[in-house]
Amino acid sequence: MKIGIVCYPTFGGSGVVATELGLELSKRGHEIHFITYNQPVRLELLSNHVHYHEVNVPEYPLFHYQPYELALSSKLVDMVKLHGIEILHVHYAIPHAYAAYMAKKMLIEENIYVPIVTTLHGTDITLVGSHPFYKPAVTFSINKSDAVTAVSQSLKEDTLRLFDIKNEISVVPNFIDLSKYNDGFTDCQRAMMANDDEKIITHISNLREVKRVQDVITVFYNIQKEMPAKLMLVGEGPERERMEWRCQQLGITDKVVFFGKSNEIDKILCFSDLFLLPSQTESFGLAALEAMASGVPVISSNTGGIPEVNVHGVSGFLSDVGDVDDMTKNALHILNNENRLETFKNNARKESLKYDLHNIVPQYEAIYEDTLAKCLVL
Secondary structure (H helix, E strand, O other): OEEEEEOOOOOOHHHHHHHHHHHHHHHOOOEEEEEEOOOOOOOOOOOOOEEEEEOOOOOOOOOOOOOHHHHHHHHHHHHHHHHOOOEEEEEOHHHHHHHHHHHHHHHHOOOOOOOEEEEEOOHHHHOOOOOOOOHHHHHHHHHOOOEEEEOOHHHHHHHHHHOOOOOOEEEOOOOEOHHHOOOOOOHHHHOOOOOOOOEEEEEEOOOOHHHOHHHHHHHHHHHHOOOOEEEEEEOOOOOHHHHHHHHHHHOOHHHEEEEEOOOOHHHHHHOOOEEEEOOOOOOOOHHHHHHHHOOOOEEEEOOOOHHHHOOEOOOEEEEOOOOHHHHHHHHHHHHOOHHHHHHHHHHHHHHHHHHEHHHHHHHHHHHHHHHHHHHHHO
């Protein structure tokens, strides 16, 4: 198949998953065309099966805000006609599904029919989509898609609750390439991050308020009062300055490392003993899954799709949002006993196997084939 993939080209979960999906599909013999405003951060290799097409948005003084949706829909039309793209897979309802539908209608005028598969990732539903200004457009875009998927059962239920959806929504969870997660690093490299007697606690996110990163600091502060520990923070975002100030106030600056954006997440996770994810909401919890794939148990909130990934009492523990005392108790329960810690680490790795890309990507292939078959009937 010739598949066009539209996504955000950033470090965010949806862009990462979309890029990894396209790369794996290319390995399975499909021709993939990424269509977005920048080359996706995980798209390191272009080949005969993987192509990138940049969406340029010309600046006109007439427009106060440049019309990306218009530029994207026009680019989609051109790429479908030039490369014979058979199906469009768009990640995020707004603006991608909306722009894809406009492209689809323009192509129909030229007797070219290209179906749209829309994957819902979370904020397009729970944040942007639920806003009264955008709700009609999101509803329209989902209902006009030829197939719709959501990354968790929780997100599917939220979508059906918030919008008047006529389409069937299939749950296809996020995934990771487990072959990239191994423990091939040496003990001497761990010594660069912490002393032998210190536990390594990790949090990875865009450091926004919704991630409840102040709770990360609080839970770690409680842990380090009971045992030697270091906190590794990976990511950049608006809460970083407040977090640094809070660490100074608590007197733990020497125990907290801010990495910023890092390309060595696998190494950091490899040496980690515990992962903290106390988010206000998560549609899936990809960061938790990446930690589990590295054999790191997860202490998390019980919101959104996280309980579908982090199994309570098996791969880690779940607590109510904001319940830092319960999170601390659960963290210490795991860390205080080496045998128990090792059991949780093994369990985390085993649970992550369900989400290996080789188990998930065929589900998308089946949706493409089914969607194309239905279009042929039409």
